[in-house]
Amino acid sequence: MELRIKTIQVDEKLKVYDIPRRIKVAILMENVIQTYSLTKSYGPHIALDSMNLKVQQGATGLLGPNGAGKSTLIKTLLGLITATEGEGEVLGYNIRTEGEEIRKRIGYMPEYDCLDPRLSAVDQIKYSGELLGMNPSVATQRAHEVLEYVGLRDQRYREIGTFSTGMAQAAKLATSIIHDPQLLIADEPTNGLDTQSREFMLSTVTQIVQEGGRSMLMASHLMEDVEKVCSRIVMLHKGKLIAQGRIEDLKGIDQEIEVHAWGGATKLEQELNDSGLKVRRTGRVLRIIKDDEDSYSTIIGAATKTGCQIRRMHDHEPSLEDLFLVIMERLGYEVKSSEDLLVSGPTSRKVDAPEELKG
Amino acid sequence: MSEDVDAEFLGQEGLAVTGKARMEAAYGSGDGDEKLTAQVSQSSVVGGTIFEQKYRPWRGELNPRWMRNWSILRHHLLGIVKKGHKPWGWPLRLALLSCFFVAMGDLSLAFLGTVIGDSDIYRLFGVSRGNLYGHVLGFFPRNAICFPVITALLIGGMISDDRRHGTSAVYFSRPINRRDYTAMKFISIAIILGLLIVGTLVLYYVGDIVMRGEGWAWLIDTFPAFLLAALAGSILVFTYTSIGLALSSVSQGRFFPAVAFMAIILGSKLLAFLVWQLFERSVIYLISPYDVVAHIGQSLLGLSSDYSHPWTWSLVSMLLMNAAALYVLTSRIASMEVSRE
Numbered sequence: 120m121e122l123r124i125k126t127i128q129v130d131e132k133l134k135v136y137d138i139p140r141r142i143k144v145a146i147l148m149e150n151v152i153q154t155y156s157l158t159k160s161y162g163p164h165i166a167l168d169s170m171n172l173k174v175q176q177g178a179t180g181l182l183g184p185n186g187a188g189k190s191t192l193i194k195t196l197l198g199l200i201t202a203t204e205g206e207g208e209v210l211g212y213n214i215r216t217e218g219e220e221i222r223k224r225i226g227y228m229p230e231y232d233c234l235d236p237r238l239s240a241v242d243q244i245k246y247s248g249e250l251l252g253m254n255p256s257v258a259t260q261r262a263h264e265v266l267e268y269v270g271l272r273d274q275r276y277r278e279i280g281t282f283s284t285g286m287a288q289a290a291k292l293a294t295s296i297i298h299d300p301q302l303l304i305a306d307e308p309t310n311g312l313d314t315q316s317r318e319f320m321l322s323t324v325t326q327i328v329q330e331g332g333r334s335m336l337m338a339s340h341l342m343e344d345v346e347k348v349c350s351r352i353v354m355l356h357k358g359k360l361i362a363q364g365r366i367e368d369l370k371g372i373d374q375e376i377e378v379h380a381w382g383g384a385t386k387l388e389q390e391l392n393d394s395g396l397k398v399r400r401t402g403r404v405l406r407i408i409k410d411d412e413d414s415y416s417t418i419i420g421a422a423t424k425t426g427c428q429i430r431r432m433h434d435h436e437p438s439l440e441d442l443f444l445v446i447m448e449r450l451g452y453e454v455k456s457s458e459d460l461l462v463s464g465p466t467s468r469k470v471d472a473p474e475e476l477k478g
Numbered sequence: 479m480s481e482d483v484d485a486e487f488l489g490q491e492g493l494a495v496t497g498k499a500r501m502e503a504a505y506g507s508g509d510g511d512e513k514l515t516a517q518v519s520q521s522s523v524v525g526g527t528i529f530e531q532k533y534r535p536w537r538g539e540l541n542p543r544w545m546r547n548w549s550i551l552r553h554h555l556l557g558i559v560k561k562g563h564k565p566w567g568w569p570l571r572l573a574l575l576s577c578f579f580v581a582m583g584d585l586s587l588a589f590l591g592t593v594i595g596d597s598d599i600y601r602l603f604g605v606s607r608g609n610l611y612g613h614v615l616g617f618f619p620r621n622a623i624c625f626p627v628i629t630a631l632l633i634g635g636m637i638s639d640d641r642r643h644g645t646s647a648v649y650f651s652r653p654i655n656r657r658d659y660t661a662m663k664f665i666s667i668a669i670i671l672g673l674l675i676v677g678t679l680v681l682y683y684v685g686d687i688v689m690r691g692e693g694w695a696w697l698i699d700t701f702p703a704f705l706l707a708a709l710a711g712s713i714l715v716f717t718y719t720s721i722g723l724a725l726s727s728v729s730q731g732r733f734f735p736a737v738a739f740m741a742i743i744l745g746s747k748l749l750a751f752l753v754w755q756l757f758e759r760s761v762i763y764l765i766s767p768y769d770v771v772a773h774i775g776q777s778l779l780g781l782s783s784d785y786s787h788p789w790t791w792s793l794v795s796m797l798l799m800n801a802a803a804l805y806v807l808t809s810r811i812a813s814m815e816v817s818r819e
Contacts, residue, residue, distance in 0.1 A: 199650060249553070253538065253540060
């Protein structure tokens with residue numbers, strides 16, 4: 120109810136579009152970010168291609184290979200660069216004309232270092248609060264609070280230059296949440312962290328979303344991290360939006376049967392392909408796309424025919440990694456893991472993607 | 479226990495690793511007649527605070543634009559004297575203090591002349607049109623060493639540090655626009671330089687009045703010259719700041735902008751001086767930022783000019799230099815990223 124009242128108050132300030140107020144309130148309740156055919160081009164290069172994005176409240180993962188347009192999208196959403204075509208709203212504010220209002224309400228955690236190494240953590244966080252318009256005394260108090268929250272209570276008077284990677288990441292998070300933003304945009308928040316720091320970072324951002332009731336757009340190349348924190352994903356590729364929605368729903372695109380074969384897996388794979396099933400194979404493990412319930416009998420029939428033993432057969436519960444691989448496969452790429460595309464960038468791509476995706 | 483066993487187990491010499499010993503180690507079983515003492519290890523945990531992570535919302539109001547700009551200005555200015563703000567290094571603080579004393583040298587000597595009653599010393603260092611000009615635009619030591627060195631130290635990391643450390647992201651991911659960012663950085667430098675150049679001029683003028691108890695007639699006579707000297711000083715501050723910040727904005731280090739600034743100010747002066755020595759054409763001084771401002775200052779104060787070309791040429795040159803510097807500054811800041819550069 121409180122959220123609804125706040126949303127309506129926000130809506131009073133809006134001057135964008137001629138959408139009836141009632142509908143706009145409903146949209147705002149659902150989507151913290153919404154774009155309409157958003158396009159950004161740099162000369163002939165199209166960085167964002169007619170993107171219709173909907174990011175709902177809660178945590179959303181932003182995925183995409185290097186050069187997919189993630190950074191351009193974030194900068195456009197922050198109102199720092201002007202879209203070539205199309206429109207967009209963040210928290211109900213127009214990204215073209217109300218960038219300052221958006222940046223007041225957003226916490227942005229950049230991927231790379233953004234803190235002055237010669238300042239103490241508390242001074243840096245306090246200054247970042249003052250830059251938002253906080254009174255110095257309020258910013259000081261809040262800096263102490265957020266530093267305690269991110270686990271830097273005992274290190275708050277240390278110079279940032281002496282921090283470990285994990286502590287520096289935590290300080291960056293503190294900088295971005297000092298004003299308790301409605302939306303946190305975190306770019307690779309677990310970048311360079313060890314297992315313990317990574318777990319802490321993930322649990323912290325999850326708590327911000329679940330207990331704080333805030334929304335988050337988290338760009339990461341670590342599928343496992345995204346899956347832990349986010350319930351929804353947005354996937355970009357070459358400036359196009361290729362998938363968005365609930366992870367669970369997207370996983371339903373392709374249900375697979377996992378088969379552990381023994382003695383003649385290659386023959387079995389061949390036979391299954393011949394019988395019209397789509398097979399992915401890693402050694403003795405085959406994953407077969409489940410067309411219908413008859414797929415089981417087709418597999419057993421193929422195994423009987425080829426003389427291959429089936430040691431184990433069950434419905435496969437796909438991870439986000441699997442989902443990513445399926446999507447990339449559908450786009451015409453041969454990738455063994457998300458690392459191939461997300462870390463090493465465009466050079467590892469096999470350029471035979473469909474023409475509409477600039478392949 | 480037999481005496482010939484050469485073994486140690488669990489700290490007990492002569493105790494063979496027998497089944498019995500293992501049993502004792504495992505279960506502490508004995509015959510029931512042992513000494514009733516026990517050794518226990520001490521816990522390494524001696525107490526502490528349990529970290530409870532609890533999200534605390536904030537419902538405060540954010541102040542408007544002027545307050546954000548004030549925070550940038552405050553951060554840079556207070557850093558000179560206080561911890562917790564922009565960490566200016568000790569070389570700058572030391573240089574500022576030294577230059578302040580140098581800048582107040584004329585007042586000290588005028589005071590000396592007044593105290594010992596030597597009118598020649600006072601004539602050399604007391605308030606006059608020439609000395610007011612000399613206070614802000616005199617070449618040695620002020621514009622040969624003090625002001626360029628202070629400017630170089632100030633502008634060295636002013637914008638280049640934001641590029642190097644990525645701190646531009648902290649500014650631009652907040653509701654700070656690039657005009658405000660540029661303006662506040664500019665004003666911060668200009669205020670510090672202004673305090674050193676024009677501020678000490680005010681101290682010099684007021685100090686002289688207080689020291690000698692000057693009357694209204696003297697004030698009316700000298701005040702216009704004081705105002706024009708202050709104006710010339712302000713032009714110098716503006717020109718040094720715009721050139722310095724432009725150099726800072728094109729770099730990621732502190733060394734290049736500082737050295738380049740010194741090279742531009744002193745190098746152009748030296749080059750012009752050498753050409754003038756050879757060809758006796760003062761027009762070459764139009765390339766020297768110091769000389770164009772000095773020429774304007776001499777004209778403003780009605781002093782005999784050291785240059786043979788019209789002062790309006792110097793004015794145009796000064797305007798062009800500032801326009802070019804501001805163009806470089808604004809275009810470089812417009813290209814600063816919120817992500818790594």
